[in-house]
Amino acid sequence: MKTELTDSADRTLITDMDFKKTSVKIGYGILIIIMILLACMVLYPIVWLTLGSFKSLKELYTFPPTFIPKEWKWGNYANAWTSFKFALYIKNTLVILMGNLLFSIIPAALSGYALAKLNPRGKKIIFYLILASVMIPGQVYMIPLYLNLKDLPIFHLNLFDSYWGLWLPHIGNAFYVYLFYSFFLSVPTELLEAARIDGAKEVGIFVKVVVPICKPVFVVTAIFTVTSTWNEFFWPMLLLTDMNKFPIMTAIYAMLRISNASGGANEYNSMFAGLVIGLLPALALFAIFQKQIMRGYTMSGIKG
Template sequence: MQATAPRTLVSARALTTPRGRVIYWSVLVAVIVLFTAVFVFPLYWMATGALKSSGELARTPPTIFPRHPHPGVYREAWQRLSLGRYLLNTLVYAAGAWLLQLAVCVPAAYALSKLRPVLGRAILGMMLATLMIPPTVLLIPLYLTVRDVPLLHVNLLNTPFAIWFPAAANAFSVFLLKRFFDSIPRELLEAAAIDGASSWRILRSVVLPISRPILAVVSIFAVVSVWKDFVWPLLVLPDSDRMTVSVAISSLSNQTPENILIAALVIASVPAIAVFLLFQRHIMAGLTAGGLKG
């Protein structure tokens, strides 16, 4: 039976003509430029808004380019809002949440994928069901739990553990890791077991080295999730010295000029954007990895 060619908006015959190629590339470039502008323009507007004076920011219609740039506003924002301290706080919270999430989610996903426990599918289904619950619904139960940990009766407010523990178990990370572990050939693990390796040794020496793409994806999601979170740190870290950078900027916004406030937002956004740009290749590789060839 002869295979049929895939149907597309532009036929292969039309692409062989000069007019067809011109139309195709013109539309393609226009679409790419349009989507790029839609996503990049807010970042440009934020970065250039910090360079404008307060009067120019309030001008109507707004100016696209700063008429009299003030690059020193970034240094003033750093010093005036003490961004270094709050960025360090956020880095500590993000690093701890990342390590705890890997420590909890990786063994859980490995057990559900390769060890096949009793009622494993039901457990995974209940985990995924939690993704359907709006995060705001969980704020009060989580807050009450952190304020008085069951059985231990410990108050974790104003401590990094209030950020770390809720971020440790993430159903979406477990799902991503399990799907990747499912693609690892069972023969590879059975060969390691025949050599006398335990389940923990197989996970550490066989599974993790070939799971770097998906581990990078989970790591980036964990760090960025803590970095951009606002409501939860606002609730559990009321002490001004322990605030995250987003909460600190919001709390100081009433007494800060608009251009300095925008400059602080730019500085706070740089680490997350840099992480994405540096590891975007790993994100695509981890999300599209569907299997390993034996």
């Protein structure tokens, strides 16, 4: 056991021999300080939001602002839960999430498998087009996508104010296709050939052989989809007009906007509490599946 630990320690980026150098110690210390500062910059808004959710409305408007609440108002969370109809909006978010999982993972998995193992004609061209689409900023095709959802080509359907307008754009997610493609390359071709000799069809091979082997990539893409859907704001706000269909993040903003328009009191403390409630599932998901999420970023860098 001692030998294994020693070997593992020797395989780090900076060895014990390097740490004996003063310049390495200084550089390492500076790097740690920079990482701590960056972590504080990322966490500060979340901490400030959480502490603000426990403040009274008067204290929240106090200048100079206080960091730690003088009096902890736990009732802000009960007020946020009842006034923001969280049960309804969480249900809407889950409905949108189920559709996004279905329309993003299944087509991407089938496309990645076809490119990696079935070798279709024009494979390289298709693969390069997928990579090129990953490099295109989302803002570029925002207006064309909006017009297509307003008048769906061929079918001439208006997908506004329906969840279909949120689900369909997830079909053929280029990043997911590349992720599945990179992972499926590691599946032994001999295993697939053995299944074909036994008389298995391609669909059966994919479902019974490939999917069980490649569970990690399915888990990773599912986690990415859940986190992005839970925090999605722009497209629901743009496409949906019925507030009873809003997901949780869009609903919180919409209620604040209605309060501003009607001249009502802006209870930012309750809104902060609502935002904290909305963030908790995503944070909990990351805390539980952080290894799989990090593995997903690692897999996205694999070269095919």
